[in-house]
Amino acid sequence: MESAAGAESNGEHEIIGWFEDVSENTGYVQTQTLCRILELNSGVEYLKKWLGDINVQEMEASALESLYTSLVPLASHADLETYIQRIADGDTSPILTNQPITTLSLSSGTTEGRQKYVPFTRHSSQTTLQIFQLAAAYRSRVYPITPGRRILEFIYSSKQFKTKGGLIAGTATTHYFASEEFKIKQEKTKSFTCSPEEVISSGDYKQSTYCHLLLGLHFHDEVEFITSTFAYSIVQAFRAFEELWRNICSDIREGIVSSRISLPKVRKAVSDIISPNPGLASWIEASCKELEDKDWFGLIPKLWPNAKYVYSIMTGSMQPYLKKLRHYAGDLPLVSADYGSTESWIGANIDPSSPPENVTFAVIPTFSYFEFIPLYRHNQNCSSSIDDFIEDEPVPLSQVKIGQEYEIVLTTFTGLYRYRLGDVVEVAGFHKGTPKLNFICRRKLILTVNIDKNTEKDLQSVVEVGSQLLGKTKAELVDFTSHADLVKQPGHYIIYWEIKGEADDKVLSECCNEMDACFVDQGYIVSRKTHSIGPLELCIVERGTFKKILDHFIGKGAALSQFKTPRCTADEVLLRILNVCTIKRFHSTAYG
Known part of the structure; x- marks a missing residue:
């Protein structure tokens, strides 16, 4: 009889073999994927508007692909919003899909500044399970997992609610955690999450985080890796651990859940798992006292000695947390998770040994129909803003070129047609015939006063350089955001920092000047020299400020699993x- 480990190996071999096959001939696979989407949704209102009464089943595949891309226009979320809102309000006619849409994903609202609805169907959960299994199979080649071991997962559901039309709405992660596919993952993967469903879906991220940490330490010698959707959640959890470890030790010693856990279902679920363990509590206590003296460097491998790696999304807006994550991880590898969005999964990390800064994502050509808008810089010799790029006509996935930057366009099974995702990627290479993408940034400008154009990536680069000066002190940057102040004239940028530790005013003033001088956008430089943009302002906020921002978004329905600190905000709250x-303000003198 075949062993469980052998069966799992066969499963991994099968899914990798499947991906190798679909990657071999991506042009054909993509054409068939588009045909399947159009056949499933033939005659829906949105497509009928552009394609009329064309019978897609009778058309030859490549001709249908050409017709579709020539007649259906590129669209933003704003172009589809009225259709999606009708669905949310209870219109059951075939508007975007022939399959009834009963669930809507709610974005966190941290990227665009407001939450938006995106259709969510069984296909969404199925592709999530598929990409998780594929990525796990590639990871197991580098970091083999022992059957029956556990995962310390910092995952969180938020509350679901019903729209005016009775549809279930909530975050995509919440929908997935409630799906059959998540149950399949929990039952059939080699490792099991430390926390029961009651902890994941508690609705109180602080109580969930405490229980994740408590149970993670209860199973400390069984944990094979540490994970969360975003790196932010892991860093947030271990920052909390620095304050909570004594309480957790007490719970483990006595086998009684702390009174800070007030939710009855959560208390019972955790109480049913833990039992008094004075020996483990003493070991954790001694370890934490040692870690405190090292400023918690190497916390993860010290407390979870059998962990092989840390796994999470670490690209884009998560990159600022890499330094702190590496501090906690010590020598343990950081493995970047896969590339997707609320709208669709896009690509898998099939090179898990690559550091997060160099990670690429191999596009999975069966998940959606992908097009790519080529972007060209006005001036190849300067680091111009993304919105200074010239666009060319979209090209199919099979025609992208290495080294070229593109904006991604999606046609999905869930009713999004030629949808501009707003992500800018570079083609770093190919796996068989499918491109491997390097995520560059969100295309949306976040800082602009007049002719200046700066993206999230520009801001992150500036903050990284400025915060390096904190190395002169015992302070470190916890988090940051920004605002383009147009009320005071001339308009100027404000960057808000929360720091841990002490930094004297002279160093912080240097940080302010350094950031102002480091923006490379020519529009900004010229505007600062002519004083049509005022001096950059650095505001130091008190400890815990960014937790208040997190609480604000959680209160609006976001889940911690998908929370991203907004890097620029105009939100009045x-x-x-x-x-x-704000406890201190500094103004740049970089331009006199």
């Missing part, structure tokens, strides 16, 4: 929090 919590 957030600005009120930031300004009330």
Whole structure:
């Protein structure tokens, strides 16, 4: 009889073999994927508007692909919003899909500044399970997992609610955690999450985090890797651990859940797992006292000695947390998780040994129909803003070129047609015939006063350089955001920092000047020299300010699993929090 380990190996071999096959001939696979999407949704209102009464089943595949891309226009979320809102309000006619849409994903709202609905169907959960299994199979080649071991997962559901039309709405992660596919993952993967469903879906991220940590330590010698959707969640959890470890030790010693866990279902679920363990509590206590003296460097391998790696999304807006994550991880490898969005999964990390800064994502050509808008810089010799790029006509996945930058366009099984995702990627290479993408940034400008154009990536680069000066002190950057202040004239940028530790005013003033001088956008430089943009302002906010921002978004329905600190905000509530919590202000003298 075949062993469980052998069966799992066969499963991994099968899914990798499947991916190798679909990657071999991506042009054909993509054409068939588009045909399948159009056949499933033939005659829906949105497509009928552009394709009329064309019978897609009778058309030859390549001709249908050409017709579709020539007649259906590129669209943004704003172009589809009225259709999606009708669905949310209870219109059951075939608007975007022939399959009834009963669930809507709610984005976190941290990227665009407001939450938006995106259709979510069984296909969404199925592709999530598929990409998780594929990525796990590639990871197991580098970091083999022992059957029956556990995963310390910092995962969180948020509350689902019903729209005016009775549809279930919530975050994509919440829908997935409630799906049959998640149950399949929990039952059939080699490792099991440390926390029961009651902890994951508690609705109180602080209580969930405490229980994740408590149970993770209860099973400390069984944990094979540490994971969360975003790197932010892992860093947030271990920052909390620095404050909570004594309470957790007490719970483990006594086998009784702390009174800070007030939710009855969560208390019972955790109480049913833990039992008094004075020996483990003493070991954790001694380890934590040692770690405190090292500023918690190497926390993860010290407390979870059998962990092989840390796994999470670490690209884009998560990159600022890499330094702190590496501090906690010590010599343990950081493995970047896969590339997707609320709208669709895009690519898998099939090279898990690559450091997060160099990670690429191999596009999975069966998940959606992909097009790519080529982007060309006006001036190849300067680091111009993304919105200074010239666009060319979209090309199919099979025609992208190495070294070229593109914006991704999606046609999905869930009713999004030629949808501009807003992500800018570079083609770094190919796996068989499918491109391997390097995520560059979100295309949306976040800082602009007049002719200046700066993206999230530009801001992150500036903050990284400025915060390096904190190395002169015992302070470190916890988190940051920004605001383009147009009320005071001339308009200027404000960057808000929360720091841990002490930094004297002279160093912080240097940080402010350094950041102002480091923006490379020519529009900004010229505007600063002519004083049509005022001096950059650095605001230091009190400790805990960014937790208040997190609580604000959680209160609006976001889940911690998909939370991303907004890197620029015009939200009046957030600005009120930031300004009330500001304890120091510095103004740049970089341009005199």
